[in-house]
Amino acid sequence: MAKQRVLVKFSGEALAGESGYGVDTSILKFIAEEIKQLIDSGIEVGVVIGGGNIIRGVTAAKDGIIKRTSGDYMGMLATVINAVAMQEALEYLGMRVRVQSAIKMEQICETFIVRRAIRHLEKGRIVIFAAGTGNPFFTTDTAATLRAIEIGADMIIKATKVDGVYDKDPNKYSDAKKLPTLSYDEALADNIKVMDDTSIALAKENKLPIVVCDMFKKGNLLAIMQGDYEKCSIVK
């Protein structure tokens, strides 16, 4: 039987923990333990981490001093910082890891080569895809969807600060209702901003299921891979 392969996208913003900035090692360790459950079950795991705990292009460019493109490259570099930190936490727990960056930085990590990434996955190594797509004006959600499709993942899991997709932003509206299952077209509606439209359109075109779940719920990732979608939302 073919092994399951998944791409998990973790919130960068949530890595900061209570300090609101940088990387909280206890959060890194928690995530590494969740990934270990997948690896120990024989699942092949690709990872993308956002950069929101450090900088986003839109924020960097908000007063016009820093150009948006430069801000976006700063954001992509932030994801490399997070990837290197996560690599350490995974190795600390005994897993084998490779970081592949969409922007060449050969002293720090490998450059993204899809065939090489697949080979790492087949050997049981976790591959962390860093530096987004390598292009400004995109997000790590789009990068994660792109990489998921390229490596032939069975699904993409967006592990974030909310436990699913709601009919409106649950962080803004206390009466928001959770939607356990929705179509790609429903996920593209204006009120649903849990993932950007580019990533959803890409997933739709390639029939890649998207699962949105709470990254801090212990055992969530493995449960999802075992077919339990109780505590999340699925877009398909």
Ligand SMILES: Nc1ncnc2c1ncn2[C@@H]1O[C@H](COP(=O)(O)OP(=O)(O)OP(=O)(O)O)[C@@H](O)[C@H]1O
């Ligand atoms: N309809 C919705 N359902 C669920 N969450 C929504 C919805 N609309 C907006 N959101 C917001 O989407 C957020 C998750 O997406 P976002 O890309 O901001 O997070 P992230 O994964 O932390 O990103 P990054 O990796 O860039 O830090 C939630 O925290 C929530 O406030």
Ligand SMILES: O=c1ccn([C@@H]2O[C@H](COP(=O)(O)O)[C@@H](O)[C@H]2O)c(=O)[nH]1
């Ligand atoms: O393909 C990409 C991916 C990301 N960026 C920039 O990086 C930051 C951080 O990513 P988040 O998805 O917001 O966590 C993003 O805001 C962009 O500025 C990019 O330019 N291209």
